[in-house]
Amino acid sequence: MSQEKPVIEISDGAAIPTRKDFGLFSAWRIAFFGAIVILIYLVMFKPDPYLRIVRFLPDGILVTFQVTFFSITFALILGLFTGIGRISQNKMVNAIASTYVEVVRGIPLLVQLFYIYYALGRFVRVPDMVAAVIAMSVCYGAYMGEVFRAGIESIDKGQTEAARSLGFNRAQTMLYVILPQAWRTILPPVGNEFIALLKDTSLVSILAVADLLRRGREFASETFAYFETYTIIALIYLLITLILSKLVSIMEEKLNYYGKI
Amino acid sequence: MMKKLLLILLGITLFAQASWARTIIIAQDATWPPMEFVNENKEIVGFDTDYMKAAAREGGYDVELKNVAWDGIFGGLAAGKYDAICSSVTITDERKKTMDFSIPYFKVRQALVVPKSSVAKTLDDMKGKTVGAQIGTTGYFAVKEVTGIEAKSYDEIGLAMEDLFNGRIDGVVCDDPVAAQYALQRSDYAAKLQIAAVLDTGDEYYGVAVQKGNKEVLDLINKGIKAVQEKGIDKELRTKWIGQ
Numbered sequence: 001m002s003q004e005k006p007v008i009e010i011s012d013g014a015a016i017p018t019r020k021d022f023g024l025f026s027a028w029r030i031a032f033f034g035a036i037v038i039l040i041y042l043v044m045f046k047p048d049p050y051l052r053i054v055r056f057l058p059d060g061i062l063v064t065f066q067v068t069f070f071s072i073t074f075a076l077i078l079g080l081f082t083g084i085g086r087i088s089q090n091k092m093v094n095a096i097a098s099t100y101v102e103v104v105r106g107i108p109l110l111v112q113l114f115y116i117y118y119a120l121g122r123f124v125r126v127p128d129m130v131a132a133v134i135a136m137s138v139c140y141g142a143y144m145g146e147v148f149r150a151g152i153e154s155i156d157k158g159q160t161e162a163a164r165s166l167g168f169n170r171a172q173t174m175l176y177v178i179l180p181q182a183w184r185t186i187l188p189p190v191g192n193e194f195i196a197l198l199k200d201t202s203l204v205s206i207l208a209v210a211d212l213l214r215r216g217r218e219f220a221s222e223t224f225a226y227f228e229t230y231t232i233i234a235l236i237y238l239l240i241t242l243i244l245s246k247l248v249s250i251m252e253e254k255l256n257y258y259g260k261i
Numbered sequence: 262m263m264k265k266l267l268l269i270l271l272g273i274t275l276f277a278q279a280s281w282a283r284t285i286i287i288a289q290d291a292t293w294p295p296m297e298f299v300n301e302n303k304e305i306v307g308f309d310t311d312y313m314k315a316a317a318r319e320g321g322y323d324v325e326l327k328n329v330a331w332d333g334i335f336g337g338l339a340a341g342k343y344d345a346i347c348s349s350v351t352i353t354d355e356r357k358k359t360m361d362f363s364i365p366y367f368k369v370r371q372a373l374v375v376p377k378s379s380v381a382k383t384l385d386d387m388k389g390k391t392v393g394a395q396i397g398t399t400g401y402f403a404v405k406e407v408t409g410i411e412a413k414s415y416d417e418i419g420l421a422m423e424d425l426f427n428g429r430i431d432g433v434v435c436d437d438p439v440a441a442q443y444a445l446q447r448s449d450y451a452a453k454l455q456i457a458a459v460l461d462t463g464d465e466y467y468g469v470a471v472q473k474g475n476k477e478v479l480d481l482i483n484k485g486i487k488a489v490q491e492k493g494i495d496k497e498l499r500t501k502w503i504g505q
Contacts, residue, residue: 118420118423208393210413216399223356
């Protein structure tokens with residue numbers, strides 16, 4: 001089983017540590033431990049204002065995680081259907097899926113956020129968190145769609161042919177034969193997108209959603225401690241994405257169990 | 262002969278330089294009608310804008326206006342990106358720690374704007390509800406003072422008013438001229454909004470903020486403001502922009 005599995009490169013998000021990052025001084029280790037040391041040093045030895053900042057932020061971190069988890073869930077569902085739709089033989093379904101991807105990838109995420117919240121807000125009253133999750137799911141759903149499509153297309157055509165000749169219909173082939181094999185290729189880029197999505201949630205602060213960045217801005221605008229506040233915010237985002245990227249690389253290794261990716 | 266002429270010309274231009282007016286760069290967050298906002302020709306206009314231009318004329322200096330987002334406006338002052346801020350900045354003790362203020366040039370109070378269907382009469386009536394304000398303003402601080410109200414901070418007051426109009430939040434707190442602008446003057450908002458109350462958080466005074474220790478600019482601005490107040494120009498501007 002030494003097939004070369006194609007790798008989908010999406011270069012966004014923190015660099016997933018590869019096997020080559022050996023030794024004591026890998027980039028991940030420097031960034032992670034450096035950030036932790038700086039954070040602890042600042043909070044312990046300069047509690048004013050750093051401790052005050054750190055006390056002010058936790059509910060923002062919670063909101064950031066909430067938006068991220070809900071968005072990634074809906075983006076995955078949307079992405080699955082979009083990816084399948086893109087390779088569908090049905091011209092209608094294909095057109096809808098392709099148009100969706102084209103349009104969403106053509107509008108910046110920030111503009112989409114504003115649009116869904118303010119432009120549509122005049123017609124459909126949607127609370128801020130819901131609007132934020134909808135906008136992020138719609139935007140990332142398009143990118144996930146491309147990931148799913150590439151993953152599905154990477155499965156040898158022979159698999160589909162064998163399944164069909166055994167009597168599976170299209171849906172059954174997809175569900176029982178293709179997707180279980182494709183998910184190994186799909187999962188690492190999905191992990192990467194997850195991290196990118198978490199960083200992009202910082203944009204929802206523009207909708208007055210009380211996420212991590214918003215809380216930081218509120219603190220800074222009241223106390224004028226701009227440098228200190230944004231330093232802590234940057235460190236926290238960095239630590240979160242570094243931890244997540246480590247988890248994604250562990251997952252990649254587990255998936256690699258049977259051979260090279 | 263030519264050399265002498267050139268030297269004389271050089272001398273004249275050098276002297277002329279010395280008498281060229283000092284240009285003071287003033288930052289404003291032009292999203293706060295009618296005090297400072299951007300009109301259709303993309304010019305910054307408003308009460309504060311005209312006030313600063315009049316003060317510059319009287320004080321003998323030139324003024325250049327910059328539109329800067331409120332969120333970082335004080336940071337820019339501290340970093341020396343501009344000389345002063347004239348953007349409906351209330352003089353508070355907290356702010357005095359990090360910047361110097363001119364003499365007060367305008368008095369305001371905080372007002373609560375609610376939908377016409379609301380029966381709230383004071384900020385306390387809004388307990389259990391969501392009230393919005395612009396981030397880092399005295400209006401926002403006033404909302405946060407009352408426990409039991411969920412305070413929402415917006416980048417611009419216009420966004421807060423839009424949310425109030427769409428029913429996403431239950432009230433907005435801001436300076437009374439701005440509240441009047443939205444609740445009384447702008448026909449589309451005025452149809453749905455009303456001013457519930459003027460809050461009893463006390464009188465607030467606007468001042469022009471300068472970098473801490475910048476006495477030169479502060480003196481010039483104070484000179485200009487005093488002259489404007491003595492000549493009654495500020496009353497004309499009040500009638501023009503605020504209508505009372």
